[in-house]
Amino acid sequence: MVNKDEIKGKANETVGKVTGDESKELKGKAQGAFGKVKDKIEDGFEAVEDKAEEVIDKIKHKK
Template sequence: MTVEEKFDNAKDKIAGKAKEVEGKVTGDKSREAEGKAQNFFGKAKDKVVDATEAVKDKAEDAFEAVKDGVDNLKK
């Protein structure tokens, strides 16, 4: 995950939490829900990036295993 992605996701989580608290304090259920949604969105983006990186790592490992297997067959 890049620094920009981490910052963007953290920004969503913090802004979402702030809106949620603001909504609770003012009794604005719409603002509270908006904050919860934004906070959830920031957390979800973290999960997507982590999953994407895991898939990329597995694909690279599989590629290297196949490459090593082909190299061994050539010997």
């Protein structure tokens, strides 16, 4: 899933390339990378949450 940081990053990177502004281009690349890392972290939290719910359900059904 693409988040707004990745979209903003790609936009800044493109503007930087078109205008020749290396600083803006690099900012866009960094922003896009941040967005990707943020997605991975969120995916990890969701996986942990799902696993925790599975364990809780198993415990509830044993009673």
